[in-house]
Amino acid sequence: MTRPSVPQAQAWRPEELRALADAWDRSARLVHAHVRAAASAVPDAWTGAAADEARARAHTFCERGEEVARALVMAAVAARDGADQLVAARRDVVDLVDTARREGFHVADDGSVAPDADPTPLLILVSGGDADVARELLELRAAELSRTVGAALDRLGEADDDAARDLEDAFAWTGVARPGAETGWDARITANRTVIARAILDEASDDPNAKRRIAFYQSLLGEVDDPAGTGRRVDRQILTFDPERSTLIELNGDLHAAKSVAVLVPGMNTSMEGSAANTRTARQFVAATHGEVAAITFLGGPFPQDERMPVALAEAADPRFAIDMAPRLVAFSHEVDRVVDATGRDIPVTYVGHSYGGAILGTAEALGLTADRTVYVAAAGAGFGVDDPGDWHNRNPDVVRFSMTAPADPIQLVQGIPGGPHGADPDELPGVVRLATGRYDDGRLMAGPAAHTDVINRTDSDAWRNLLAVIAGDLQVTRSPSSTNVR
Numbered sequence: 001m002t003r004p005s006v007p008q009a010q011a012w013r014p015e016e017l018r019a020l021a022d023a024w025d026r027s028a029r030l031v032h033a034h035v036r037a038a039a040s041a042v043p044d045a046w047t048g049a050a051a052d053e054a055r056a057r058a059h060t061f062c063e064r065g066e067e068v069a070r071a072l073v074m075a076a077v078a079a080r081d082g083a084d085q086l087v088a089a090r091r092d093v094v095d096l097v098d099t100a101r102r103e104g105f106h107v108a109d110d111g112s113v114a115p116d117a118d119p120t121p122l123l124i125l126v127s128g129g130d131a132d133v134a135r136e137l138l139e140l141r142a143a144e145l146s147r148t149v150g151a152a153l154d155r156l157g158e159a160d161d162d163a164a165r166d167l168e169d170a171f172a173w174t175g176v177a178r179p180g181a182e183t184g185w186d187a188r189i190t191a192n193r194t195v196i197a198r199a200i201l202d203e204a205s206d207d208p209n210a211k212r213r214i215a216f217y218q219s220l221l222g223e224v225d226d227p228a229g230t231g232r233r234v235d236r237q238i239l240t241f242d243p244e245r246s247t248l249i250e251l252n253g254d255l256h257a258a259k260s261v262a263v264l265v266p267g268m269n270t271s272m273e274g275s276a277a278n279t280r281t282a283r284q285f286v287a288a289t290h291g292e293v294a295a296i297t298f299l300g301g302p303f304p305q306d307e308r309m310p311v312a313l314a315e316a317a318d319p320r321f322a323i324d325m326a327p328r329l330v331a332f333s334h335e336v337d338r339v340v341d342a343t344g345r346d347i348p349v350t351y352v353g354h355s356y357g358g359a360i361l362g363t364a365e366a367l368g369l370t371a372d373r374t375v376y377v378a379a380a381g382a383g384f385g386v387d388d389p390g391d392w393h394n395r396n397p398d399v400v401r402f403s404m405t406a407p408a409d410p411i412q413l414v415q416g417i418p419g420g421p422h423g424a425d426p427d428e429l430p431g432v433v434r435l436a437t438g439r440y441d442d443g444r445l446m447a448g449p450a451a452h453t454d455v456i457n458r459t460d461s462d463a464w465r466n467l468l469a470v471i472a473g474d475l476q477v478t479r480s481p482s483s484t485n486v487r
Contacts, residue, residue: 001154001157001158001161002157002161003110003111003150003153003154003156003157004153004156004157004160005109005110005111005153006093006097006107006108006109006110006111006149006153007109009090009093009094009153009156010093010094010097012086012090014082014083014086014087014090015083015087016083017079017080017082017083017086017163018079018080018083020076020079021075021076021077021079021080021083022076024072024073024075024076024079025072025073025076027072028069028070028072028073028076028200028201029069029201029205031065031068031069031072032065032066032069032201034065035062035065035066035069036062038058038061038062038065039058039059039062041058042054042055042058066198067173069201070173070194070197070198070201071170071171071173073197073200073201073221074169074170074173074193074197074221075167075170075171076218077170077218077221077222078163078166078167078169078170079163079167080218080222081163081166081222081223081233082159082162082163082166082167083163085159085162085163085233086156086159086160086163088159089152089155089156089158089159090156092152092155092156093149093152093153093156096145096148096149096152097149099145100113100145100149103141103145104116104117104120105141105142105145107145107149111146111149111150111152111153112146112149112150113142113143113145113146113149114142115135115138115139115142118131118135119131119134119135119137119138123137123138162233166223173193173194184335184338184339184342185237185239185251185255185339188239189235189237189238189239189251192238192239192240192241193221193235193238195241196217196220196221196238196241197221199217199241199243200214200217200218203217212273213243213273216272216273219236220236220238220241221236222236223235223236224236226291227252227253227283227286227287227291228253228254228257228286228287228290228291229287229290229291230291236250237250237251237252238250239251239296243272245301246271246272246299246301246302246303247272247299247300247301247328248272248275248297248299249296249297249298249299249300249332250279250282250296250297251294251295251296252279252282252283252286252294252295252296252297253283253286253291253293253294253295254291254294255294255339255340255343255347256343257291257292258291258292258293258294258347259292259293259345259347259472259473260292260293260294260347260348260349260350260471260472260473261293261294261295261296261336261340261347261348261349261350262282262285262293262294262295262296262349262350262351262352262471263295263296263298263332263333263336263349263350263351263352264278264281264282264295264296264297264298264352264354264357265298265300265329265351265352265353265354265357265358265360265361266278266281266297266298266299266303266354266355266356266357267303267354267355267356267357267358267380268303268304268305268306268355268356269303269304269305269306270299270303270357271299271302271303271305272299275297275299277457278297278299279297280457281297281456281457282295282296282297283295284457284459284464285468285471288459288468289468289472292472293468293471293472295471296336298329298332300325300328300329300332300360301321301324301325301328302321303321303356304318304321304356318421319359319363319384319421319422321356321360322356322359322360322362322363322383322384322422323363323384325360325363326360326363326364326366326367326383326384327364327367329351329360329361329364329369330364330367330368330369330370333349333351333364333369333370333371334370336349336370337349337370348372348373348473349370349371349372349373350371350372350373350374350375350470350471351364351369351371351373351374351375352374352375352377352456352467352471353374353375353376353377353379354377354378354379354453354456355377355378355379355380355411355452356380357377357379358376358377358378358379358380358381358382358426359379359380359381359382359383359384359422359423360383361374361376361379361383362376362379362381362382362383362384362386362392362422362423362426363383363384363385363386363423364383365383365386365392365393365394366383366384366385366386366391366392366393367393368393368394368395369394369395370394370395370396371394371396371399372396372398372399372400373399373400373401373402373470373471374394374399374400374401374402375401375402375403375404375435375467375470375471376401376402376403376404376426376427376432377403377404377405377455377456377467378404378405378406378409378411378451378452378455378456379403379405379411379415379426379427380411380414380415380422381414381415381416381420381421381422381423381424381425381426382422382423382424382425382426382429383422383423384421384422384423385423386423386424387423387424388424388429388430389429389430389431389432391423400433401426401429401431401432401433402432402433402434402435402470403426403427403429403432403433403434403435404427404434404435404436404437404455404463404466404467405427405437405455406437406446406447406448406451406452406454406455406463407437407445407446407447407448407451408447408448408449408451409447409448409449409451409452410449410452411452415427416428435463435466435467435470436462436463436466437451437455437461437462437463437466438461438462438463438466439461439462440454440458440460440461441460441461442460446461446462446463451463455467
């Protein structure tokens with residue numbers, strides 16, 4: 001990393017990278033359109049050796065053109081991300097330099113700060129009338145500013161280097177995982193970046209909703225702050241991307257470093273484009289453990305949608321979403337097992353089903369899910385056709401099951417309805433450890449409609465810490481002493 005000088009930092013205009021990104025996006029669409037036209041230029045009625053050769057050559061040429069278009073899409077994403085990071089880092093440098101100069105200090109090109117004059121009478125006065133003490137205070141302040149300006153210049157240099165690497169990677173993109181991949185998902189993550197870039201190019205420009213979808217797809221190709229808290233920027237890790245089937249599965253955290261894995265199955269009103277809240281939930285578990293937990297968000301298909309209530313009773317009306325999605329969750333659990341086992345380490349996997357996701361989880365357990373632990377969080381039920389624990393057929397005979405539902409959570413209106421489509425109430429089934437939802441850190445009881453989502457989202461609560469304890473394998477959790485779930 002080469003630290004920029006103060007004049008360089010002041011002269012840089014990193015926001016121009018955004019204009020460049022827009023230009024690359026336009027170019028990518030033009031290349032994509034021309035390639036498609038070239039691919040279809042050879043008439044179907046033309047046959048023979050020359051026709052075959054023309055088609056073969058056109059196919060090879062067009063595939064290279066598509067690679068160029070996809071590279072431009074990825075470069076545009078990298079440029080925007082780089083612009084965001086560089087603009088913020090440059091602003092810090094400029095602000096600190098301005099502050100130092102306003103305070104009467106000289107700032108050298110290398111970022112070092114020194115007093116520009118002798119102490120003022122006022123500073124001498126507040127220093128007890130001792131000029132030497134005043135000079136010492138000036139030197140201490142100058143040293144502090146030197147450190148902060150230098151650190152800001154370093155961050156700017158690091159952001160510049162990171163943007164350069166990302167742009168280099170984008171234009172060198174081949175869609176093939178680099179040698180030395182350590183998990184069975186690395187190649188899959190790499191391939192999905194190509195699929196996402198292609199989806200961006202395939203969006204029709206005359207579709208009024210295309211702009212929104214393109215922005216979401218671009219976010220999947222972008223970098224994020226490492227949720228483990230390393231201070232690095234990391235690529236998002238998309239395991240499955242299939243807009244046609246409303247499927248998005250994402251790994252958050254580093255499986256190579258994790259000591260446990262959580263698979264989060266969200267609830268009603270979840271959608272691909274609206275999945276940011278689910279991703280934040282997953283990253284909170286990674287962040288709280290400094291990367292010792294890796295968390296996967298599982299959107300395995302369309303979820304029921306009803307915005308009329310915080311927890312709509314329609315959640316209990318139609319089990320087909322759970323019935324359709326459960327086999328996919330089962331298949332994915334077997335894949336998770338293979339990938340985790342390939343690390344050669346003992347990494348327990350916990351499946352967390354929230355709200356309607358609890359019904360999906362329970363149905364999957366009935367169909368042969370493999371899990372070390374399962375947690376039913378404010379679950380709509382224990383699963384389609386699950387009336388007692390004997391209806392679950394988890395492939396792990398030692399699976400440990402937990403549940404939690406806050407007092408006065410409206411989901412209780414549909415839990416365990418006799419003959420209901422989502423099965424029994426998991427909170428009441430034998431062998432299921434019921435976790436206390438307790439209180440918020442400000443002393444309020446975790447209860448009522450807001451608690452339905454707060455139990456899994458509010459890190460400042462007993463409920464969330466109990467859930468994290470199960471995921472992380474610290475089973476010294478607080479159990480609910482009664483059906484009120486009060487700690």
